[in-house]
Amino acid sequence: MNIQFREGLEAASSPTTKTAIADCDIHPARATRTELYPYLAKRWQHHLEVYGVHAYQGMMEGPPYPKAQPNASRRDAYPPEGGPQGSSLSFMQKQLLDPNNVQLGVLNPLNTGQGIRNHELSAALCSAINDWQIDKWTSKDKRLKASIVVANEDGLSAAAEIRERAGDKNFVQVLLLSRNVEPLGQRRYWPIYQAAEEAGLPVGVHAFGFGGNPITPSGWPSYYIEEMVGHSQCQQSALASLVLEGVFERFPKLKMVMIEAGFGWAPSLAWRLDKVWQRLRSEVPHVKRPPSEYICEQVWWTTQPMEDPERREDLFDVIKWIGWDRLLFATDYPHWDYDEPSRVLPAGVSEDNREAFYLGNAKKLYGLA
Amino acid sequence: MASLIAGGVDCDVHPAVPHLTSLLPYLNDYWRDQVTTRGMVDLVSQSYPKNSPIVARPDWRPETGKPGESLEDMQRHVLDPFQLTHAICNPLYGVQMVFSEDLQAAFCRALNDWLVKEWLDRDKRLRGSIVIPTQSVEKAVTEIERCAQDRRFVQVLMLVMGDTPLGKRALWPIYEAAERLDLPVGIHAGSAYHNPPTAVGWGSYHIEDYVGQAQAFQTQLTSLIVEGVFVKYPRLKMVMLESGVSWISPYLWRLHKFWRGVRMETPWVDRAPLEIVRSNIRFSLQPFDAPPDAETLIRLFDHMQSDELVLFSTDYPHWQFDGQDALPEGLSPDLVRKIMIDNPHATYPRLN
Numbered sequence: 001m002n003i004q005f006r007e008g009l010e011a012a013s014s015p016t017t018k019t020a021i022a023d024c025d026i027h028p029a030r031a032t033r034t035e036l037y038p039y040l041a042k043r044w045q046h047h048l049e050v051y052g053v054h055a056y057q058g059m060m061e062g063p064p065y066p067k068a069q070p071n072a073s074r075r076d077a078y079p080p081e082g083g084p085q086g087s088s089l090s091f092m093q094k095q096l097l098d099p100n101n102v103q104l105g106v107l108n109p110l111n112t113g114q115g116i117r118n119h120e121l122s123a124a125l126c127s128a129i130n131d132w133q134i135d136k137w138t139s140k141d142k143r144l145k146a147s148i149v150v151a152n153e154d155g156l157s158a159a160a161e162i163r164e165r166a167g168d169k170n171f172v173q174v175l176l177l178s179r180n181v182e183p184l185g186q187r188r189y190w191p192i193y194q195a196a197e198e199a200g201l202p203v204g205v206h207a208f209g210f211g212g213n214p215i216t217p218s219g220w221p222s223y224y225i226e227e228m229v230g231h232s233q234c235q236q237s238a239l240a241s242l243v244l245e246g247v248f249e250r251f252p253k254l255k256m257v258m259i260e261a262g263f264g265w266a267p268s269l270a271w272r273l274d275k276v277w278q279r280l281r282s283e284v285p286h287v288k289r290p291p292s293e294y295i296c297e298q299v300w301w302t303t304q305p306m307e308d309p310e311r312r313e314d315l316f317d318v319i320k321w322i323g324w325d326r327l328l329f330a331t332d333y334p335h336w337d338y339d340e341p342s343r344v345l346p347a348g349v350s351e352d353n354r355e356a357f358y359l360g361n362a363k364k365l366y367g368l369a
Numbered sequence: 370m371a372s373l374i375a376g377g378v379d380c381d382v383h384p385a386v387p388h389l390t391s392l393l394p395y396l397n398d399y400w401r402d403q404v405t406t407r408g409m410v411d412l413v414s415q416s417y418p419k420n421s422p423i424v425a426r427p428d429w430r431p432e433t434g435k436p437g438e439s440l441e442d443m444q445r446h447v448l449d450p451f452q453l454t455h456a457i458c459n460p461l462y463g464v465q466m467v468f469s470e471d472l473q474a475a476f477c478r479a480l481n482d483w484l485v486k487e488w489l490d491r492d493k494r495l496r497g498s499i500v501i502p503t504q505s506v507e508k509a510v511t512e513i514e515r516c517a518q519d520r521r522f523v524q525v526l527m528l529v530m531g532d533t534p535l536g537k538r539a540l541w542p543i544y545e546a547a548e549r550l551d552l553p554v555g556i557h558a559g560s561a562y563h564n565p566p567t568a569v570g571w572g573s574y575h576i577e578d579y580v581g582q583a584q585a586f587q588t589q590l591t592s593l594i595v596e597g598v599f600v601k602y603p604r605l606k607m608v609m610l611e612s613g614v615s616w617i618s619p620y621l622w623r624l625h626k627f628w629r630g631v632r633m634e635t636p637w638v639d640r641a642p643l644e645i646v647r648s649n650i651r652f653s654l655q656p657f658d659a660p661p662d663a664e665t666l667i668r669l670f671d672h673m674q675s676d677e678l679v680l681f682s683t684d685y686p687h688w689q690f691d692g693q694d695a696l697p698e699g700l701s702p703d704l705v706r707k708i709m710i711d712n713p714h715a716t717y718p719r720l721n
Contacts, residue, residue: 264619
């Protein structure tokens with residue numbers, strides 16, 4: 001947690017001695033404020049200069065809950081050439097990809113075109129960030145794969161963006177955030193799921209986002225830690241909505257990835273859904289099977305931030321309940337709560353499970369096996 | 370199923386107010402007139418629609434009226450067959466939804482007086498929770514102090530979803546009064562519906578609201594812990610009622626990890642969240658939201674690393690189990706005794 005690397009530490013460990021891994025949650029950043037402008041029409045450049053993005057939260061810049069570190073990122077992750085953490089490919093290669101022998105890195109750009117009240121601007125920014133991911137990242141390093149960022153509140157334009165990118169091997173998933181104007185199972189988001197299913201792309205739901213709803217069902221809390229912990233509750237509610245609205249029933253080939261929200265809560269949520277569904281299924285006849293079955297068949301989980309029991313082996317119970325074949329290792333680079341690949345798993349994991357956890361599951365899910 | 374033992378305490382039963390008009394005898398002339406002149410309707414929360422299957426077990430559902438409105442039924446269904454020494458009454462009448470602090474205070478006062486007369490006075494095994502008008506902290510404290518003179522009130526009752534997170538400092542006078550008067554604060558499932566019932570907005574379904582209670586409890590525990598409620602009031606106990614229990618350990622693992630990472634933000638939190646929960650937070654047993662096999666249960670309780678966290682409850686008349694199977698399979702006789710007798714008595718000083 002919150003670790004600071006000493007200069008040269010990564011360089012000292014040779015990649016050839018490390019097993020290849022997938023990192024399913026990397027956050028690329030823009031080096032400058034105007035880095036997307038080449039991908040935006042003049043109208044939108046002007047709009048951003050005059051009005052800003054007008055998000056579903058009050059701050060013109062930055063988050064309403066101040067992060068623990070600048071940009072919520074590691075202090076040692078500033079690129080030597082300047083710019084914020086995560087904004088330099090060469091430094092990302094040097095600090096993350098090479099020393100950890102990352103064979104597959106999935107990019108999840110945040111603070112892009114999502115959570116914006118002007119839906120046309122949202123669509124323009126999402127399209128721009130998708131072009132930018134190819135130009136700046138995936139075309140320059142074949143280990144990196146992009147996520148199709150979509151205008152989350154406008155299902156039709158989001159679906160159009162997915163269809164436009166479908167078949168482009170630079171992209172391996174569609175990216176949504178957990179917090180939206182409505183719970184993610186609602187009909188306004190169905191065109192996204194339909195297009196993703198047609199394109200054979202998983203939909204990743206990354207913790208975070210702004211939809212105007214307080215981050216607790218009892219109003220706005222005081223602290224950043226409450227927002228951080230709260231993301232897992234948001235994710236639970238979003239997943240419950242997906243199940244109970246029948247999204248998995250309607251789109252049986254849809255695969256979803258819960259990103260950066262933990263996974264320790266998954267068994268408990270599935271058990272609770274099953275138990276309550278037995279009582280109340282007459283309200284949701286479109287949910288034809290026990291909710292846990294949809295979750296087991298159609299949901300994957302990235303690992304970071306791994307829950308951290310006092311007795312670390314307690315985690316094995318939870319993983320057993322979820323399945324070793326459902327977890328996708330992630331570091332969350334360059335964010336401060338980065339999980340170090342060599343330290344996240346307690347001892348006592350079989351070679352097969354270790355391989356699946358670090359690489360195999362991701363390659364299979366993202367069609368790269 | 371594990372065997373029940375006699376002499377237990379049921380920490381969560383729900384006597385129902387038959388109708389708003391049942392409270393008229395406990396309102397003064399002004400409020401009685403307001404209720405009738407303005408045509409106020411029964412305060413039934415959509416957290417618990419009367420006919421929802423989860424709101425009453427089929428064999429506990431009366432032919433007429435609301436489930437839980439008859440003392441004789443409660444005696445016949447739980448107090449006698451479970452051989453209880455005490456049952457703690459947590460009325461879920463929807464007074465929390467009221468926005469006016471004056472009206473809410475009048476309703477809470479009436480509800481508490483109704484509980485004394487219609488229930489506590491009629492069965493010596495029953496104990497009560499003080500329902501408070503949270504729209505006004507000052508009025509809430511006044512109501513706590515008024516009711517606390519009757520030792521049969523053993524707890525203060527709040528809903529898990531209200532206007533603000535429960536740790537917020539503005540609410541602390543409530544906790545000060547509760548600690549001073551030997552009253553744990555029970556936080557029960559349910560919403561005032563002053564905020565969307567999930568942190569990602571309004572869902573479509575009753576089932577979604579019910580599933581979401583567990584997430585609401587998680588956010589409230591975070592708030593209570595990081596705001597420093599238990600630093601300020603170290604003797605205060607809080608009981609999560611109808612919260613579910615299988616989420617507790619994984620939730621705490623996550624909170625603990627983040628607390629270690631950003632504790633500089635809340636430096637007054639001088640103990641690990643795990644320790645705070647073990648000393649100050651308790652959970653009612655039902656609904657036990659885990660698969661019905663002994664192996665899973667044993668692992669879940671082992672993860673908690675404490676046999677003091679869980680308090681027996683039937684959640685009467687809600688439908689959480691069938692027959693006499695209130696205790697899930699896999700509990701050892703020692704743990705049954707802790708859950709049914711020792712833990713409730715250690716939590717509620719006024720039971721002793």
